[in-house]
Structure formats: C-alpha cells, structure tokens
Amino acid sequence: xxxxxxxxxxxxxxxxxxxxxxxxxxxxxxxxxxxxxxxxxxxxxxxxxxxxxxxxxxxxxxxxxxxxxxxxxxxxxxxxxxxxxxxxxxxxxxxxxxxxxxxxxxxxxxxxxxxxxxxxxxxxxxxxxxxxxxxxxxxxxxxxxxxxxxxxxxxxxxxxxxxxxxxxxxxxxxxxxxxxxxxxxxxxxxxxxxxxxxxxxxxxxxxxxxxxxxxxxxxxxxxxxxxxxxxxxxxxxxxxxxxxxxxxxxxxxxxxxxxxxxxxxxxxxxxxxxxxxxxxxxxxxxxxxxxxxxxxxxxxxxxxxxxxxxxxxxxxxxxxxxxxxxxxxxxxxxxxxxxxxxxxxxxxxxxxxxxxxxxxxxxxxxxxxxxxxxxxxxxxxxxxxxxxxxxxxxxxxxxxxxxxxxxxxxxxxxxxxxxxxxxxxxxxxxxxxxxxxxxxxxxxxxxxxxxxxxxxxxxxxxxxxxxxxxxxxxxxxxxxxxxxxxxxxxxxxxxxxxxxxxxxxxxxxxxxxxxxxxxxxxxxxxxxxxxxxxxxxxxxxxxxxxxxxxxxxxxxxxxxxxxxxxxxxx
Amino acid sequence: xxxxxxxxxxxxxxxxxxxxxxxxxxxxxxxxxxxxxxxxxxxxxxxxxxxxxxxxxxxxxxxxxxxxxxxxxxxxxxxxxxxxxxxxxxxxxxxxxxxxxxxxxxxxxxxxxxxxxxxxxxxxxxxxxxxxxxxxxxxxxxxxxxxxxxxxxxxxxxxxxxxxxxxxxxxxxxxxxxxxxxxxxxxxxxxxxxxxxxxxxxxxxxxxxxxxxxxxxxxxxxxxxxxxxxxxxxxxxxxxxxxxxxxxxxxxxxxxxxxxxxxxxxxxxxxxxxxxxxxxxxxxxxxxxxxxxxxxxxxxxxxxxxxxxxxxxxxxxxxxxxxxxxx
Numbered sequence: 001x002x003x004x005x006x007x008x009x010x011x012x013x014x015x016x017x018x019x020x021x022x023x024x025x026x027x028x029x030x031x032x033x034x035x036x037x038x039x040x041x042x043x044x045x046x047x048x049x050x051x052x053x054x055x056x057x058x059x060x061x062x063x064x065x066x067x068x069x070x071x072x073x074x075x076x077x078x079x080x081x082x083x084x085x086x087x088x089x090x091x092x093x094x095x096x097x098x099x100x101x102x103x104x105x106x107x108x109x110x111x112x113x114x115x116x117x118x119x120x121x122x123x124x125x126x127x128x129x130x131x132x133x134x135x136x137x138x139x140x141x142x143x144x145x146x147x148x149x150x151x152x153x154x155x156x157x158x159x160x161x162x163x164x165x166x167x168x169x170x171x172x173x174x175x176x177x178x179x180x181x182x183x184x185x186x187x188x189x190x191x192x193x194x195x196x197x198x199x200x201x202x203x204x205x206x207x208x209x210x211x212x213x214x215x216x217x218x219x220x221x222x223x224x225x226x227x228x229x230x231x232x233x234x235x236x237x238x239x240x241x242x243x244x245x246x247x248x249x250x251x252x253x254x255x256x257x258x259x260x261x262x263x264x265x266x267x268x269x270x271x272x273x274x275x276x277x278x279x280x281x282x283x284x285x286x287x288x289x290x291x292x293x294x295x296x297x298x299x300x301x302x303x304x305x306x307x308x309x310x311x312x313x314x315x316x317x318x319x320x321x322x323x324x325x326x327x328x329x330x331x332x333x334x335x336x337x338x339x340x341x342x343x344x345x346x347x348x349x350x351x352x353x354x355x356x357x358x359x360x361x362x363x364x365x366x367x368x369x370x371x372x373x374x375x376x377x378x379x380x381x382x383x384x385x386x387x388x389x390x391x392x393x394x395x396x397x398x399x400x401x402x403x404x405x406x407x408x409x410x411x412x413x414x415x416x417x418x419x420x421x422x423x424x425x426x427x428x429x430x431x432x433x434x435x436x437x438x439x440x441x442x443x444x445x446x447x448x449x450x451x452x453x454x455x456x457x458x459x460x461x462x463x464x465x466x467x468x469x470x471x472x473x474x475x476x477x478x479x480x481x482x483x484x485x486x487x488x489x490x491x492x493x494x495x496x497x498x499x500x501x502x503x504x505x506x507x508x509x510x511x512x513x514x515x516x517x518x519x520x521x522x523x524x525x526x527x528x529x530x531x532x533x534x535x536x537x538x539x540x541x542x543x544x545x546x547x548x549x550x551x552x553x554x555x556x557x558x559x560x561x562x563x564x565x566x567x568x569x570x
Numbered sequence: 571x572x573x574x575x576x577x578x579x580x581x582x583x584x585x586x587x588x589x590x591x592x593x594x595x596x597x598x599x600x601x602x603x604x605x606x607x608x609x610x611x612x613x614x615x616x617x618x619x620x621x622x623x624x625x626x627x628x629x630x631x632x633x634x635x636x637x638x639x640x641x642x643x644x645x646x647x648x649x650x651x652x653x654x655x656x657x658x659x660x661x662x663x664x665x666x667x668x669x670x671x672x673x674x675x676x677x678x679x680x681x682x683x684x685x686x687x688x689x690x691x692x693x694x695x696x697x698x699x700x701x702x703x704x705x706x707x708x709x710x711x712x713x714x715x716x717x718x719x720x721x722x723x724x725x726x727x728x729x730x731x732x733x734x735x736x737x738x739x740x741x742x743x744x745x746x747x748x749x750x751x752x753x754x755x756x757x758x759x760x761x762x763x764x765x766x767x768x769x770x771x772x773x774x775x776x777x778x779x780x781x782x783x784x785x786x787x788x789x790x791x792x793x794x795x796x797x798x799x800x801x802x803x804x805x806x807x808x809x810x811x812x813x814x815x816x817x818x819x820x821x822x823x824x825x826x827x828x829x830x831x832x833x834x835x836x837x838x839x840x841x842x843x844x845x846x847x848x849x850x851x852x853x854x855x856x857x858x859x860x861x862x863x864x865x866x867x868x869x870x871x872x873x874x875x876x877x878x879x880x881x882x883x884x885x886x887x888x889x890x891x892x893x894x895x896x897x
Binding site: 276293294296298299301302303304305340344346350351396 | 744781783815837838840841842844845848849856857860861863864866867870871
C-alpha cells in the first residue's frame with residue numbers, strides 16, 4: 001500500500017496516480033512446468049559434434065514462433081544442426097503445428113521446411129504481405145527463405161529472392177530480423193554473420209590447465225552481415241553498403257529492431273560476441289549511422305566488450321521509453337540500460353540487481369516479458385556454457401545450467417525468483433534460443449527454450465493468479481502486414497505500458513508477435529493508442545480485459561481473435 | 571680442480587683484456603670481479619664489484635657487474651647492497667626483461683628474508699600474526715586468515731589497519747553469508763574509530779553505501795577519502811558515480827575530471843565522465859569522452875590479450891576431424 005498515491009510520470013508528462021488495484025497484484029503462485037513431451041514435441045537438437053565441440057556446434061539453436069496456418073494458435077519452429085562428421089545421421093529442423101488443445105503435431109515434411117544446412121536461428125515475417133507468415137532460417141552455409149503458400153505448405157524461394165546471406169562471403173549466420181526500415185509497407189531483412197570459421201580453421205582451444213574446448217570468438221576474424229531491401233516483387237536487393245551498414249569485422253549474435261528514440265523510424269541493435277555493440281540509428285533516408293558509442297551501449301561501463309548473446313528491448317519501468325537488456329558471459333553479469341528519452345541509455349545493471357544476480361551463469365536467449373500479468377516486464381534468461389569440460393577448470397562453473405527468472409519488483413529492481421518458479425526451473429540444460437508465446441491462449445505467457453544437444457523446453461505458465469490481461473494482434477494494411485514497428489501504448493489503472501511489435505531479438509529466435517499486456521487487478525483498459533509504421537494513429541477507449549483482439553490498420557473496431565481447434569494427430 | 575678452472579679462466583680473461591687496447595684498467599678489474607662472481611667466488615668479488623658499481627663502461631660489462639653484485643650481495647645477506655645493485659641495473663637497463671625478472675626474484679627473496687627475521691626476532695608479536703593472516707588470505711584460506719586477524723585484535727584492540735583488513739577479507743570471500751556487507755561495514759566503522767584517517771576504510775564504506783543507493787552517505791565517505799588521499803583515483807570515481815546516482819551530474823563532473831587527470835588510461839573513468847557530461851547537457855564533451863572510453867578500453871583489452879597470448883600460448887591447435895568439414 002506504500003505507493004498508492006505515488007506519482008508516475010507518463011510519456012505525456014502527466015503525473016498519473018497508480019491505483020490500488022494494480023499494487024495488490026503479486027507474483028506469488030506462478031509456476032512453470034516443462035510440458036514439451038506431454039504436448040507431443042519429440043524434437044531433439046543434434047549439435048553434430050564428434051568429441052570436443054567446435055564454436056559452430058556450441059552456437060545453436062534458435063527457436064521461433066508464429067501462427068503459420070492462421071488458426072489463432074502459435075506454432076513452433078525448431079532449428080537443428082546437421083551431421084558434420086559423415087556419420088550418416090539424418091536430422092532436420094522441425095515445424096510443430098499447435099493443435100489448440102495443448103498438443104502439437106510435427107508437420108515439417110508436409111510443410112516442406114526441413115532446412116537445407118546446419119541450422120542456427122530462425123525468424124518469421126510476412127515479407128509478401130499475403131497474410132501468411134514466411135520463414136527465414138539462418139544456417140552455416142546459405143540461409144533459406146521459405147515462402148508460406150497459405151495451404152500448410154512452403155516453397156524454398158531463397159534463390160529467387162536473393163537472400164541467402166552469402167553476398168560478402170559470410171557462411172556462419174546467426175541472428176536475423178525482418179523490419180521495415182524505410183516504412184514502405186514491406187518487410188526488409190537483416191541477416192547477421194558471426195565468425196569466419198571454416199574447414200581450415202582452428203577447431204578447438206585450450207582453456208584452464210590443458211582442457212580442450214571450443215574456441216573463443218577472438219580466435220577468428222569477424223564477418224559482414226547483409227541488409228536486404230524488399231523490392232515488393234518477391235525479391236530483395238543487398239543494400240548493406242548503400243545503407244552504410246557494411247561492417248567487415250562484426251561477430252553478430254542477436255539482432256533487434258526497435259525505435260529507441262521514438263522518432264517513428266526503426267533502428268537496429270546488433271549484439272556482437274567480444275566486439276562493440278552496434279546501434280544503427282535510422283537516418284530516415286535509407287541510411288544508418290552507428291551511434292552505439294555515444295548512446296552509451298557500445299561497451300559496458302567497465303569498458304569491456306560483451307559476449308552479447310541476447311538483446312531485448314522493453315519498457316521495464318513503464319516510463320514510455322524502450323530500455324535495453326543484453327546478456328553476457330559468465331562472471332561478467334548481464335546488463336540493463338535505462339533509456340533517458342534524450343538519445344542516451346545509461347547502464348543500470350548494478351542498480352537493477354541484474355549484474356550481481358547473473359554472475360554465475362552464462363546467459364543466452366530470453367528477455368523482457370510480463371509472466372505474472374502485473375503490468376511490469378520481468379526477465380527470463382536461458383543459460384548454459386559453451387565449454388564441455390568447463391567443470392575441470394573450475395568446480396563452480398557448470399556446462400549445463402538452470403535457466404533464470406527475475407521478477408520486476410516495480411522499484412527499479414529485479415528479484416531472482418528462479419527457485420520458486422516450479423519444476424520447469426529445476427533441470428540444467430544448455431539453454432540457447434528462447435521465445436515467449438501464449439501457446440494455449442490462456443492469457444499468461446509461456447516460454448519455449450531451444451537447448452543445445454537436448455530436447456527443448458516448453459515451459460507452461462500456470463497462470464491463474466487473479467491478474468488480468470489483454471492481447472492484441474495487429475494487422476497492417478498500409479503498413480507491413482505483420483505491423484512490425486507498430487507501437488502500442490496502453491493506459492490502465494494509472495499505469496502506461498508500451499509494446500513495440502518486433503521480430504528477431506532474444507538469441508537466434510523470435511517470439512509471439514501479438515502484443516500481450518498484464519493488467520494486474522484492472523478489468524478494463526482506459527485507453528490504447530497505436531502508432532503504425534505508416535504514420536497512422538488510432539485510439540481505442542474502455543476496452544474489456546481478458547480478451548484477445550485483432551485490430552486492422554485504419555479500422556476503428558476491435559475484433560476477437562479467432563481460435564480454431566485442429567484435429568490432433570498424435 | 572675448481573680453483574684451477576677459475577684461475578685459468580681469470581688468466582684467459584686478463585690475457586684478453588690486456589690484448590684489447592681499448593679496455594680501460596677499471597674495466598679489467600670489473601671483468602675480473604664479474605668472473606669471480608659468476609664462478610661463485612663472491613667473497614673476493616664483492617669488494618671489486620662495489621668499486622666497479624657506477625664506474626664501468628660498456629653495456630655487457632655493466633650488466634655482468636650488476637648481476638654479479640646482486641648475486642653476491644644476496645649470498646652475503648646484504649639486502650641494502652643488493653637493492654643498490656638492482657636500482658642501478660634498472661636505471662641502466664630500463665624495461666629489460668632479464669633485469670625485471672631478476673628484480674622480481676630478489677624482492678621476493680628479500681621479503682622472505684624479512685619475514686623470517688621477523689619470526690625469529692619477535693615470534694609472539696602482532697606483526698607476525700598480521701603477516702600470517704595476510705599469507706593465509708592470499709592462499710584463499712579465508713576463515714584461518716580471519717581468525718588470525720581477530721587474534722591480533724585480541725592482543726591489541728587498538729591496532730590500526732586490522733579491522734580494515736578484516737572487512738576487506740569478508741568482502742572477498744567467494745561464498746559469503748547473506749549479511750556479509752553488514753558485517754564488513756561494522757569492521758570498517760570500527761577501523762575509523764581507531765584511525766579516522768584511513769582513506770581505504772572511508773572508500774569501502776562509500777562503495778557499500780553506493781551499492782545500497784544511499785547516495786548522501788556514499789558522497790560523504792567518498793569525499794572524506796579524497797580529502798585524506800588526494801591521489802585516490804577510485805575514491806574520486808566513486809564520488810562521481812554517487813553524485814550521478816543522486817542525480818547531480820553537474821557536481822559529478824569535477825571529481826570525475828580529477829580521476830581522469832590522475833588515471834587517463836582507466837576506461838571506467840571516461841565512461842562515467844561521459845555519462846556525467848551527457849546528463850549535464852554537454853553532448854560534445856560526452857561524445858569526446860565516449861571516444862576516449864573506447865580507446866582506453868581497446869588499449870586495456872589489447873594489453874590483457876597480449877599478456878594472455880604470451881603467457882599461455884593463446885590457443886592450441888587440435889587435430890581436425892577425420893571426416894568431412896562443416897558443409
């Protein structure tokens with residue numbers, strides 16, 4: 001009750017009063033359970049290793065979610081490795097269709113999306129605006145773009161679209177994202193490159209006292225990424241150099257598009273491994289300028305380049321501005337930057353408690369999400385080391401690790417609630433990619449985690465803590481169909497929250513594109529404003545909670561999302 | 571037999587010296603002394619080496635005389651003479667790896683000698699316990715070290731520096747108890763009751779307050795630390811960070827600029843100063859400092875990477891897989 005009358009500065013500068021209903025919400029009771037097996041997900045990641053893993057075999061995998069068949073339920077795509085050593089082992093990626101009854105069916109072969117090489121990451125994006133999300137898979141070798149035919153099948157259009165990512169010779173691809181950087185209504189594509197690791201490269205290194213392990217990225221040279229502009233005819237053009245984004249020494253991992261300075265244009269955050277972070281500020285003319293250094297995020301406050309695996313942008317303090325989370329190497333602690341609204345992000349890792357609480361894990365995918373629907377963004381991080389025998393070098397560092405969950409306490413700090421969050425947080429794995437989704441459409445966000453060399457986790461959120469929610473699926477008409485780049489501002493119970501629809505992020509992964517808001521004990525949304533990438537703005541008032549809405553750009557109506565049950569084929 | 575060999579070597583040496591017209595008389599004597607030292611005849615060598623110190627010509631001979639002098643002085647347990655030779659060598663051969671290596675060994679041996687002497691002459695002294703506690707601390711035996719420090723305090727409750735060491739020890743423990751910061755804080759506060767001029771204790775109390783976001787308290791402690799030690803870079807840095815935490819960026823600039831003057835190579839100082847400038851609305855200054863931050867970081871990381879590579883050999887090539895490489 002201490003802050004019932006506390007003032008919170010809204011984005012419009014008005015002091016709002018937080019209502020008692022919001023503050024009565026509590027994190028207690030939320031439990032996560034791994035239901036992957038129960039849900040029929042049989043997938044197991046194959047890293048391709050033969051003895052000591054290389055940097056390639058430790059890198060993946062990612063996972064990405066989308067409703068590819070338009071039935072209202074989020075489907076899941078898992079990326080797999082390949083047999084690198086001629087063992088005759090046949091593995092492929094897997095597309096699991098959500099049956100809507102808590103189970104999934106592997107439809108990979110029918111859909112025709114097995115991948116074409118050793119897979120690393122994936123993103124969804126409706127690049128041709130036909131209403132069916134398409135799939136882009138980053139691989140070691142050429143990337144692959146699968147066009148969704150709208151009938152449950154896909155077609156490999158990589159060659160026709162010119163988006164295999166090898167334009168500058170890069171073969172080790174990692175994070176990617178669709179985003180409409182020129183706001184022409186069509187999604188463009190950024191495909192990241194990691195290190196120059198090839199058949200002749202050094203494969204393993206020595207760590208500690210004569211322990212063989214995969215090498216640090218510093219052992220290899222970086223590689224260029226590619227920015228593809230969508231030509232609106234099913235093809236793309238490499239505009240990396242024209243857009244002033246060519247960077248030959250990048251070691252990209254996570255990629256995230258977000259309008260951090262609220263100028264209406266999407267900027268691009270690129271996390272590198274052992275190299276400065278890039279922040280490509282959109283110059284509104286088809287070019288970008290790297291402003292990471294003067295924005296305060298290129299390096300940590302201590303002057304270190306990060307092993308930056310994961311990126312997530314979210315307004316954790318509900319001040320109307322996107323803040324930034326980046327995961328880092330074990331011992332370095334993870335990082336949070338607070339956005340001051342004037343083009344500067346100040347590192348607040350110590351102040352938020354995140355730095356100290358993540359010292360003993362090697363963090364990969366995850367990011368901000370509101371797991372308990374209290375209206376504040378919490379933080380999930382998938383953990384796991386990259387050195388198989390790391391225990392031989394230090395007894396307190398483990399190869400397989402338990403993932404982390406941090407609760408946003410609403411006072412600028414995050415508390416580690418991992419130990420109290422259920423059986424889903426008890427078994428150590430090599431956590432890599434992670435995506436947030438409400439797979440059972442119960443109004444509470446679940447988590448899917450792609451593990452290296454292991455089956456994935458589908459962490460079902462038990463929900464039912466009495467908090468309310470509201471969920472919006474945006475459909476662009478003048479803007480790109482996925483509405484990537486659209487920003488929603490919602491006011492409920494005196495709190496203003498924002499979400500920006502964005503692909504990519506996390507680690508080699510992509511989450512549910514629907515905007516999910518926790519409302520605490522509030523049962524109505526007072527006001528909701530949408531700023532579309534086209535520049536159009538729409539406002540809705542007095543919206544009932546606990547519903548899933550669809551909003552089409554330009555139509556002032558709130559429709560319900562349509563959920564169709566599929567016949568389970570288990 | 572050994573004597574014969576030495577005599578033969580000396581004769582040969584003198585013969586060569588006489589043959590060389592350019593060789594001066596003090597150099598001949600020095601060459602002789604260096605040879606004596608090299609062959610273990612320190613007693614005979616040392617008086618001549620002492621005479622030769624500072625007088626000999628020629629790089630090689632200077633090196634031989636200096637190294638011989640250090641060796642023979644150490645053999646004679648003459649620490650001050652050994653240090654004189656070392657100082658001279660370091661002046662004559664700055665940054666020379668061989669001389670630096672020799673220095674590190676000599677100072678280490680001298681430290682051992684001094685501690686042995688302390689143990690022999692004052693076995694029950696608080697200093698012996700303090701030294702033992704420090705040794706245990708470096709070995710990672712935290713509990714034993716703490717016990718030793720407490721034993722010192724039991725003997726001399728007003729001994730300056732011991733509460734400070736105890737506090738630091740508590741904060742260094744790898745698996746500390748949950749209330750470790752409170753325990754440490756109490757130790758530092760006790761230290762200040764005994765010795766209010768302990769800049770280190772003021773600094774750590776400032777850090778603890780800063781971490782707890784008690785900005786006025788942190789500012790107070792850091793300010794005192796900077797007054798007690800005008801060259802305490804971390805205290806100026808802490809003061810700047812605390813003032814930033816207290817949302818006083820304009821006031822944070824002065825201590826951070828001082829820290830920058832004292833330690834321009836520290837990337838953290840540049841970052842905090844850039845932050846202060848930025849928040850104070852001085853964007854151009856902030857941008858300049860962010861660039862300095864990156865340059866200092868690159869330099870620091872480069873140095874650290876070079877050391878790692880040189881020391882550990884960097885990485886080791888392992889055999890490639892017998893089968894096909896990644897497709």
